Amino acid sequence: MSAQAGVLAPTIGLEKVSKRFGTQTVLQEISFSVWPGEIVALLGASGCGKSTLLNIISGLLPADSGTITLQGESIARFSQWRRLGYLFQEDRLLPWRSVRQNVGFALENSTLPRAERRTRIDDALALVGMESVGNKWPHQLSGGMRSRIALARSLVSEPEILLMDEPFSKLDPQTRSAMHAELLRICQLKNMTVVMVTHDVEEAVILADRIVILQPAPGRISQIVDMPLPRPRLPTGRDVAENVRLLRMEV
Ligand SMILES: Nc1ncnc2c1ncn2[C@@H]1O[C@H](COP(=O)(O)OP(=O)(O)OP(=O)(O)O)[C@@H](O)[C@H]1O
Ligand SMILES: [Mg+2]
Structure with missing residues (x-):
């Protein structure tokens, strides 16, 4: 480095x-x-x-x-x-999407097959220790959890x-x-x-x-x-x- x-x-x-x-x-x-x-x-x-x-x-x-x-x-x-990934100062999670859908948002314009997208989302959630909340909604999360989900979203596209x-x-x-x-x-x-x-x-x-x-x-x-x-x-x-x-x- x-x-x-x-x-x-x-x-x-x-x-x-x-x-x-x-x-x-x-x-x-x-x-x-x-x-x-x-x-x-x-x-x-x-x-x-x-x-x-x-x-x-x-x-x-x-x-x-x-x-x-x-x-x-x-x-x-x-x-x-x-x-390029951008983790904004505020988490910008979309309230009408589940946690998994929020993380997957960064993959929406990709040509990755569906199974690969699912694996990427699983991996990104595991990376930030949030694999258990994938099906929750943003409003059900604490501030620290939300910021970890935002971090997962910025990393999911590698x-x-x-x-x-x-x-x-x-x-x-x-x-x-x-x-x-x-x-x-x-x-x-x-x-x-x-x-x-x-x-x-x-x-x-x-x-x-x-x-x-x-x-x-x-x-x-x-x-x-x-x-x-x-x-x-x-x-x-x-x-x-x-x-x-x-x-x-x-x-
Ligand atoms: N869209 C905008 N229109 C007008 N002024 C703006 C706009 N965005 C930022 N500013 C002003 O530009 C300056 C820098 O803002 P910026 O958000 O980049 O600061 P920062 O260093 O990130 O601050 P913080 O540490 O509080 O996040 C501030 O005075 C802010 O009020
Ligand atoms: Mg700032």
Whole structure:
């Protein structure tokens, strides 16, 4: 999971990306690259433009200026099916669909046979420890369960690029640690590239290869910090604690 500058096109390339809403400049000249298999965390105060940036990377929101490339292709040409998963900040479960149907939503435009879809849904639910609630409705779930279902939905298509907006913030500490381990395992297994937003400095240190720190008003990059600590990184580890301490002074 190391940077491969100069060898390949970056998985995600941002060059001077800016965005305004009305008179407010929300993002100002954001430039960074994410390399294959990297996990990059976006850290920054509320309102500094993190979700806006993920929306722009996903192609849901146009930038006002700057360029965005995904695997060397312009965002308009990048075919998203199977290649990009987006876990939104809010879970966006559809209340009129069962849990299984919500997870399967990401497969609806696929040509996968029905049996394969069923297996994928089973696997995704098992991955997040929710295999017993497949036939329930979203309103019957707790907040933490809902966010795990949303995570399963973002993984079910086995995307090459995964964008995650505060994916673990509603989980209890034990489940969160288990999900961290799962995410790292899947990333390594599938060579998935991840950009994740978090408010949790410790989570960023435990998961990320690099941490992009944003400052608000206008949202801009203040620092990009490499996190080359060996894995597994335990919250109790001395290196982790020291990096958390240093980063808390920057955010
Ligand atoms: N569609 C929109 N129209 C107008 N302003 C918007 C829109 N979306 C976001 N904003 C504004 O842009 C700024 C950045 O919002 P964004 O949601 O990207 O912040 P964030 O860093 O994700 O915050 P949080 O950590 O609270 O989720 C905020 O001031 C917000 O009010
Ligand atoms: Mg946000």
